[in-house]
Amino acid sequence: MAIPARPALPALDVSPAVRTLILGLGGFLGSIAALVLIGLVLTQTEEAFTWSGYWQQVVSGLAQGAIFASLALALVLIYRATDILNFAQGEMATFTTYIAWSLMNHMSYWPAFALTLVLAFIGGAAIERTIIRPVEHRPEIVVVIVTIGLLIALNGLVAWIWNPEVKAFDSPFPNRTTEIGGVVVAIQDLGVLGVTLVTVILLWAFFRFTALGLVMRAVANSQDASRLLGVRVGWMLALGWGLAAVLGAIAGMMAAPSVFLDPNMMLIILIYSFAAAVLGGIDSPVGAIVGGLVLGVLINLLGTYVDFIGGDLRLPAALVVLLIVLLIRPQGLFGHKVVRRV
């Protein structure tokens, strides 16, 4: 007797796109619920607590987190393609931000911004072709050490070209606040969030919908298999470095108005971005963004509401959180478990 095939459960039989949407929406609502919960706890423990002040801190944390997210995304981009952590990512961002500063002496903000991105792309690709390529087939640790050398070289170069004194950097956004639903937020913060959002959407669309994006994803999956299909892998890696440099430049230009221009401006931000990338799962772009935002909000709330942390202990606090997450979930929030087959 033939057994009739069991009809697939409609609720589980959804396309990957729909599932991503459901997961994304769930994550979003879950985060808001978590934030409300934290707020409710704070109403009990903090005497001077106000909800509007609380949400203001959340928004400014998100803006900071957006900067971590951009740089973390740059790290993930290179890590996925080549399995190396680019320690020079922060200094590359610093370098391009200085270029932007120089350009802004001659033109207005947005043209300088756009030109900087173009130069960053060319510079990133050129670094891959000239400095990384000769060591490409060496063990990963060799390449990582080369990136550390690059970090030191770029840092020195910045101080040499532009001299090490701290400079002010213009923001394209007015230095005012506005009110949204009773919460006072800085327009600067909203601007940073907006720029990051546009960047992420453009990047996603590039990888999702263009032939070049597809080829880059394939190279990240397997370089050998790509080569056998005729893909010029070397150029794709250069393209990846170029895009990573663009992301870094955006992070640098968004951070500079508040941290000021200084050869070491991205040092701490890079550490946070590493933490964000690892928190999200080092091979996951979505993880890098979520990791960045979570970290931004978290350190801002910890710094504001936990007295002994204040401003000084934010970095250690962030790393403690990172450690706890990794103890529970070693592959990070969105990362894949690495299965090595022999």
Added chain:
Amino acid sequence: MPLLELKDVHARYGPIRALHGVSLTVDEGEVVAILGANGAGKTTTLRSISSMARTSGEIRYGGKRIARRSPEYVARQGVAHVPEGRGLFPELTVWENLRMGGVAGRGAFETEVKRVMGYFPWIERRRDQPAATLSGGEQQMLALGRALVSRPRLLMLDEPSLGLAPTIVRELFATVKRLNEEESLTVLVVEQNATIALEVASRAYVLEVGKVAVEGTSDELRRHEGVRKSYLGY
């Protein structure tokens, strides 16, 4: 003039020498098999042709020297190499994998993919799922399909039967035979399963420790006592 010709090809991985002077030819429209035990140098032979291994000696394809170029160069000349382990992109969807076959292909993707779907109609239903979620047999078919999308002049298959059920292996080789008969596709296939490889191939080379030990038509090899005992098991 043969489509592919190897003359005294040596290859090594670092200090380890894997090929000690392999010579072979593949004519246009032929199916040729490379047989041999593990470690005999079968995979290295294909990797040498694709410039994935360090070689010395001469490799000619379509009259051109292709030795010691790059894998991407060889691929762009119309050599499709389905490597050991299939070389799919596990995180990309079935359709995206097929599209990658057309990146440096010689035909128009839309036409080629339609032709390939004729051989593997099930692909249409699976097009949006990640390649990693396919069964082993489906993965091997997809890898073959992706290679065909590039409209190759020479198809190289590395142990397509590995890890697959006998019926799937049969289906796979039947497809290879059809491709050869209907489209006169030239195929160089590496196999441990000598029985099925000799059914489809017109000629074969038997490799032993990095050298061609026996060569001949499939009929000759089936009658060859050493080959029969060592590789066919009767």
